[in-house]
Amino acid sequence: MAKWDNMLSMLWMLRSGRKLTAAQIADSLEISVRTVYRYIDALCVSGVPVIAESGHDGGIRILDSFKETPLFFNSLELKALVDAFKFAQGAGYPYTEELQSALKKVENGLHDEQRHDLSRQTGGLDVIVPARPPSIIRLLRDLEQAAKEGRTVRIAYRKANAEQAYEREVDPYGLAYDRNEWYAVVFCHRSQGVRTFRVDRIEWLAQTELRFDQPLHFSASTYLRDQSERRREADGPLTVIPAHITWSQVKFTI
Structure with missing residues (x-):
């Protein structure tokens, strides 16, 4: 067991309120008594009030005033x-x-x-942060909050290459991140169906007083993945026809 795992285990043992001897701790963790005292010193340095009492009723314990448990990570x-x-x-x-x-x-x-x-x-790994408008952070928060509360929102959504945005009321079911884009999976009141909207194409969002019931066990990421797979299946394999073949020679099997 790693050092920090042993220290955390020892901390939980001491938090039980019982006085323990160094030998008891060492036997439980399968470490030496000397290592137990070294770990006690490390806990004290980190702010844990561990005390060792001598005598017949002595032992190692943590002061009752200690409330917070420090976190240990490797x-x-x-x-x-x-x-x-x-x-x-x-x-x-x-x-x-x-x-x-x-x-x-x-x-x-x-x-x-x-x-x-x-x-x-951590010096060997970095992530390039793409430029995103600050407004998208607020949109993501508002959409997530609406999904959590079951609140219908009104949005203005501009489709790709569209000249203007169209308003619609939607019930946000959840958010999903896919290939560097955020998507809102919603029930659209206008089309009466579940739709997926790219969040960066939402121009504004407003709360309404309408409420909705979130579908049981719905997952935005699962829905988005299933939709992508259906589109790929619908597209089918690409058939390449050599230049010397005429259309009359091509046969399709359906």
């Missing part, structure tokens, strides 16, 4: 968190600032050795 887990933030930022995730704030709290709890290791581990 180097690859920390790297994964930072890399996930980079990908979320590159995708235009609407809660990037909140994610960055949470990551900062994790980093603030690291000691110098972990910070140095994290900087070294």
Whole structure:
């Protein structure tokens, strides 16, 4: 078991409220007594009030005033968190600032050795962040909120190459990210069916007082993927006809 896993296990053992001897902890974690005391020192440095009481009723315990449990991550887990933030930022995730704030709290709890290791581990990967209008962040948040609350919204949507946008009322079922674009999967009141709209083509959004019931177990990403597969199947394979073959010689099997 890795060092940080052992420390976390020891922390949970001590949080049970029982006094434990170093030998009991060592036996449970299959480590040496010397290692137990080294881990206790590390926990104390991180702010955990671990005390060792001598005597017949002595033992190792945590002060009752301790409420918060610090988080322990190994180097690859920390790297994964930072890399996930980079990908979320590159995708235009609407809660990037909140994610960055949470990551900062994790980093603030690291000691110098972990910070140095994290900087070294994450230096080799980066994500190019495409330019997106600030308005899309607000649209993503509003659409997600409407889906969560079951609230109908009115939008102005401009199709590709269209001269003007058309207003319509929609019930947002969810958002999905695919190939560098955000999509809103909605029930469109105008067409009376489930439709997929690219979020960057929505010019504005307004809340309404109408409510709707979210379909049970609906997944926007699954719907989007299924629609893409159906389109590919409908297109069928591409038939290439050599130049020396005439149309009268071509036979199609249906």
